[in-house]
Amino acid sequence: MKRYFVTGLLIWVPLGITLWVVSTLVGAMDSILLWLPEGSRPRDLMGVHIPGLGVFGVFFIVLATGFLTANILGQRLVKMWEDLLNRIPVVKSIYGSVKQVSDTVLSDSGQAFRKALLVRFPHSDAWTVAFLTGAPAAELACQLDGEHVSVYVPTTPNPTSGYFMVVKKTATIELDMSVDEALKYVISMGVVAPASKGGDGQGPCKPVIRPKIVEPNLPG
Template identity: 85%
Template sequence: MRRYLVTGLLIWVPLGITLWVISTLVGMMDNVLLLLPEGSRPKDILGVHVPGLGVILVMVVLLGTGLLTANILGQRLVKFWEDILNRIPVVKSIYGSVKQVSDTVLSDSGNAFRKALLVRFPHSEAWTVAFLTGAPAQELACQLEGEHVSVYVPTTPNPTSGYFMVVKKADTRELDMSVDEALKYVISMGVVAPSPKAAGEDPCKSFGQATDANPKG
C-alpha cells in the first residue's frame, strides 16, 4: 500500500503543481483585462469570461513593444521615457537597478548564467553548484591577486535566493551539463541527476584533468 501510495503521489504531485502554476499565471494575466475601459472588456462584449484572453493580450503587447523598439524612432521613445524615470528620486534607483539586472540576464549578449560550475562553498572542504555571471568589476579586480570570476550560488530548493561571490578561477570546475540541468539538480536537492552522457564516454575524464591542472586550495 505504501509503495502504491508513493507511486501515485509521484504521478499527481508534479502534475498538480504544474497545473496550479499555469492556472496562477493565466489568472494574473487575465487580470490585465481589468485595466481596459468598461464596455471594451472581452466579458462585456462576449457576455462570458474566456480564460486565456489576458495571455493573448500580454503577448500582443510584448510583441508590439519589441517591434516598436526595433527601429530608431522606437529607441528614441524608450530613451525619452527612461530619461524621465531617471529624474524621479526614488523611481530612478529602483528602475535603474532592475533594468541593469534584466539587461544582463535576458540579453543575448549577456554573460549571466552561461555556464554551470563547481565552487568551494561554504568552506574549503565542500563543493556546490554555482553559475558563472561574468568577471568582477574593475574596482574589485584591482584588489585581488590572480584571475577571478563572479559566480551566483543558488539555495535549495528555491534558486531565486542565493549568494553572489567572487572566487579564484583556478578554484572552480566547469561542469559538463547545461544550465537547465544544473538548475534542476539544485532544485531537486541532488535527486534529479543530469542525463547520462553517450555510451563509452567517461563523465569524470574532464573533471579529473581539471583537478590535476588546478592546485587544491
C-alpha cells in the same frame, strides 16, 4: 498500501503544483483585461468568460512594444521615459538595478548564466553548483591577485535567491552540463541528476585537476 500511496503522490504533487502555477499566471494575465473600458471587454462582447485571453493580450503588448521601439523614434521615446524615471529618487535605484540585470541576462551577447561550475561552498571541504556571471568589476579585480570570476550560487529548492561571490578561476571546475540541467539538479536537491554524454547516466567521469586550497595561517 503505503507504497501505493507514496507512488500516487509522486504523480499528483508535481502535476498539481504545475497546474496551480499555470492557473495563477493565467489569472494574473487575464486581470489586464479589466483595464479595458466597460462594454469592450471580451466577457461583455461574448457573454462568457474565456480563460487565457490575457496570455494573448500580454504576448501582443510585449510584441508591439518591441516592434515600436525597434526604430529611432521608439528608442527616443524609451530614452525620454528612462530619463523621467531616473529623476525619481527611489524609483531610479530600483529601475536601474532591474534593467541592468535584465539586460545582462536576456542579452544574446551577454555571458550571464552561460556556464555551470563547481565551486567550494560554504567551506573548503564542500562543493556546490554555481553559475558563471562574468568577470568582477575593475575596482574589485585590481584588489585581487590572479584571475578571478564572478559566480552565482543558487539556494535549494528556490534558485531565485542565492549568493554572489568572486572566486579564483583556478578554484572552479567547469561542468560538462547545460545551465538548464544544472538548474534542474539544484531545484531537485540533487535527485534529478543530469545524464552523462554517453546517455546511460553512469558513463566515465572526465578527470579534472582539483584546485588546491591553501588555508590561511591565523594568529593564535
